[in-house]
Amino acid sequence: MADLALTSGTAMPREGVAARQTRGFGTILVAWMLMLPAIVTYVLMILLPLVVVLALAFTDYEFGAPGFRFIGLDNFAEMLGDRTFGASIRNTLVYSLFVVPLSIGIALLLAVLIEAGARGRAFFRAVFFLPVVSLTVAMATAWQYLLHPSIGPLNAVLRDLGLGTPNWLGASEWVLVSLGFIGVWENVGFNLVLFLAGLTAIPRDLYAAAEIDGVRSGWSKFWLVTWPMLGPTLLFVLIITMTRAIRVFDTVQTLTQGGPNNASEVLLRTIYQEAFHYFRFGYSAAVTLVFLAIVLALMLVQTRLIDRRVHYG
Amino acid sequence: MAGIVVENVTKSFGDTKVLRGVSLSVADGEFVSLVGPSGCGKTTLMRIIAGLETVTSGEVSISARQVTRLRAADRDVAMVFQNYALYPHLTVRQNMAVPLVMRRLTTAERLPFAGKVLPSARAKLAQIRTDVTHAAELLAIDGLMERKPAQLSGGQRQRVALGRAIVRKPSAFLMDEPLSNLDAALRVTTRTEIVALHRRVGASTVYVTHDQSEAMTMSDRIAVMMQGELLQVATPEEIYANPVDLRVARFIGSPAINQISANVTSSGVVEVQGQPVGLVSPARGPVVLTIRPEDLTLGSQGLAGTVEHVEFLGESVLLHARLGGGELVIARVAPSDRAHLGIGRPVALALRLDRAMLFATSNERLACAPTDDVAAAPVNREAVNG
Structure with missing residues (x-):
């Protein structure tokens, strides 16, 4: 990588590098946008329920009960x-x-x-x-x-x-x-x-x-x-x-x-x-x-x- | 003693005739290349010799033993595959030992731990180890013995495949395009090594390739195959200088042989574009005149054409010229001639008449000979040189 940067640095004018950086930022933004639906779905459907299950496992929560308390490993x-x-x-x-x-x-x-x-x-x-x-x-x-x-x-x-x-x-x-x-x-x-x-x-x-x-x-x-x-x-x-x-x-x-x-x-x-x-x-x-x-x-x-x-x- | 004899073998897959009556005899210790374009049936013929494919009709014998109806395991042949076909889960040593283990050990001796328990198995395994090491030294792969195929380069895998083939000293060697997966430089060195190896091992070898230069450089004899038929089986020199079929002439040699449409007059004079070229033939009518690039020389008289392209190769120059009849010919000329070979300039290319050949338009070779007869001699074309 080092020698690559060296050669491109000498061959390419400064504004070329700057342009490449903005393009890099844009690419990252687009990538995140494209991933967003999958990430949202993953968080909502898998990660969140998992966290809830993890939390519930240490409580005495019963469906319909007015409240619950943490009971540790009971x-x-x-x-x-x-x-x-x-x-x-x-x-x-x-x-x-x-x-x-x-x-x-x-x-x-x-x-x-x-x-x-x-x-x-x-x-x-x-x-x-x-x-x-x-x-x-x-x-x-x-x-x-x-x-x-x-x-x-x-x-x-x-x-x-x-x-x-x-x-x-x-x-x-x-x-x-x-x-x-x-x-x-x-x-x-x-x-x-x-x-x-x-x-x-x-x-x-x-x-x-x-x-x-x-x-x-x-x-x-x-x-x-x-x-x-x-x-x-x-x-x-x-x-x-x-x-x-x-x-x-x-x-x-x-x-x-x-x-x-x-x-x-x-x-x-x-x-x-x-x-x-x-x-x-x-x-x-x-x-x-x-x-x-x-x-x-x-x-x-x-x-x-x-x-x-x-x-x- | 005969090495490999193939008699009148035909093979059909359904309605497709892949081999149409092929006969080939490979002498003991001889290296024969089976060469032809892809789909000509050469691999099928090799697989039939190996026993991996059955014949539709015909006979195969190896070392004077009828093997037509024997399965591959019983034929005492070794084969090197195009993609090497090494067992990926075994080390180089284990890969090379497989043919020996399978042949020398009984089923009981092959059981796991039998080598530790049965004295007979232990003795045989020790001998196998020695033989494998010996073969590996021959191929200079003894440093790679404990590696798996995936950890080897293409050239090294190739050697292991060769090692697995030579380790049990088979009576026949079959190689199916073993160099085609190697890069160009390695291919050239490896073919020399295979020839040297063949000399040391001395088993009859059939080598399948689509690369005519491999066939030319390695073989004792070349068998040229097209559309399921053997067109010619001869030494490389003979195949190159004296092909019996236009397709053979076209396939062998690089750059390819020049083909010029010609006509034989009723008096037997060979004419190109209505001009006699200095050859006579007993044939009549339209024919194909062929001449190798190195047998065309720049001269003051001969076939007239214009320079279309020039390729500088170092030791020679390839001159591409368009003839009056529209055909493109290539002449191999000396680099010193390059100076006056500007694109578009007229040239005259003289034929070395003793090397010119005639073929019928249906591909068979026709007789022809140079002549001193004035009527058949080429005329001096002032227009070309003016």
């Missing part, structure tokens, strides 16, 4: 002894551990198979993407019918096979599995499309080079080329699926309302219940903060640990 202390909150944390964790690996694994397997297939790529992509674009609440009704303990087709088949007919959504030992299965069904299509895009971006020459290098089986090619080249896609899919799993709400709310006996209570539903059912905005805000902290921590760990290993720059 909300967080209450959480420790709250059995519903404990169940919702545990259930969200179990649900995520079920949905994330399965939906990623199945999506990757399907993507590799579809990509390797000679035809039908668009057809299969559309079929598996359907759950993503359909309305979850409407689909949940369909699931409710499918999983119905007495009139549902699933149990009809199980009955014919002489197997047990569990109450999929009504028994506490099955409800999370059922919801998890629906979650996998919802997420596979989305992940599949991401993986297909990632697979398309792998240079064909790498597979040719592997073949020439003596790599015979599709299995070895997958581990030598596909898996490492999919690294960035995988990281992205992992983050997306995890956040989607942690903030599961609509299927739970429509199908089980967190029941039976809190067996399918999840974090987002707890937040919703506390705020809009019991109107305990302060406590709900505190749970929201915990939820945000979990999501942020996961992101941080993933990007810090994995990002370095998937970008080979």
Whole structure:
């Protein structure tokens, strides 16, 4: 930069520099003007609510109450002894551990198979993407019918096979599995499309080079080329699926309302219940903060640990 | 012993015929360039030799072994790709070791930590390490072994790709435009290095390029390919001086060969613009007379034209002249002649008749010979020199 300024300083008369400065100011002004709508929206829709939530978390504010007071960390202390909150944390964790690996694994397997297939790529992509674009609440009704303990087709088949007919959504030992299965069904299509895009971006020459290098089986090619080249896609899919799993709400709310006996209570539903059912905005805000902290921590760990290993720059 | 033999290979993608019966034989240890404009099928032919593409019909054999129906992994060929195709997550050493690991180790020995547990794997891995180091020293990349491809320059990546190819001593080498991603200066030095490397390694090599100067400088023989056919396979000297097809003549040489429309009279005299040029031919009717720029000399008689452009190259001058018939020709003349080559001035360009060639308008080469016959001799054009 120094030598640039030196040469331009000698070559350019003073007023040229001045003109450049005014133009620079104008450019900055225009830039801010152009950014203004986005900034206003961001502040109003994201930053401000976040600050309000942050503040509310340390109060005992209840909707409709005439006033509130700051109670420090009391909300967080209450959480420790709250059995519903404990169940919702545990259930969200179990649900995520079920949905994330399965939906990623199945999506990757399907993507590799579809990509390797000679035809039908668009057809299969559309079929598996359907759950993503359909309305979850409407689909949940369909699931409710499918999983119905007495009139549902699933149990009809199980009955014919002489197997047990569990109450999929009504028994506490099955409800999370059922919801998890629906979650996998919802997420596979989305992940599949991401993986297909990632697979398309792998240079064909790498597979040719592997073949020439003596790599015979599709299995070895997958581990030598596909898996490492999919690294960035995988990281992205992992983050997306995890956040989607942690903030599961609509299927739970429509199908089980967190029941039976809190067996399918999840974090987002707890937040919703506390705020809009019991109107305990302060406590709900505190749970929201915990939820945000979990999501942020996961992101941080993933990007810090994995990002370095998937970008080979 | 035969290195690579391609017999009557055809290849169609749907209705598109990419190769129309190509036969090519590369002797053991020979360096053959496959050259032609883009889309002529040269890369397809190379991929067929490599086993990355199947033939529609025809046979391929490598080292006297039928490989037509073998897959690439079983053909014992190595290939250098245009974009290098290095594994981005592996270091240089690991990249170069891949072909050896895949060929020498069993599936069990390739498992992670097998090198620490199985004595057989440990011995093989040690040998692979030695071989990789040896190949790296040959290419002067032994200082880069622990780097990833993204940390290397284009030229270094190129060397690693070459290293991965030579490390297992294949019976055939295939190179697909390996220099096209390098800058001009590096391209010139690297082509010398590739030739030197080929001499040391000695494997039959097929080198695909669209750059005729690469083909000319590197090859034992050049195969010129157009529209899915091999037009001529010969030494660079032969291809340059004695092309059998007008398209070959046009493709090889820079600046391109001059093409002048001519006519052969019923008595066999070759005429340009109605004037005999000193050649006779058994052909009749309209033909194309070609002459290399260095075979046109400034003289007092010859083809009349006006100077349109002059390019000074240092050791020579390229004179662009517009002939009476409207054709533009280029003559390579001595720098000392530059003084009287003003733009727009008339010049006479004499042909070196023993180097002139005739082609039919349908591209085939036609016979012709210089003659002393007065009737066919060029007339002295006073108008040009006056």
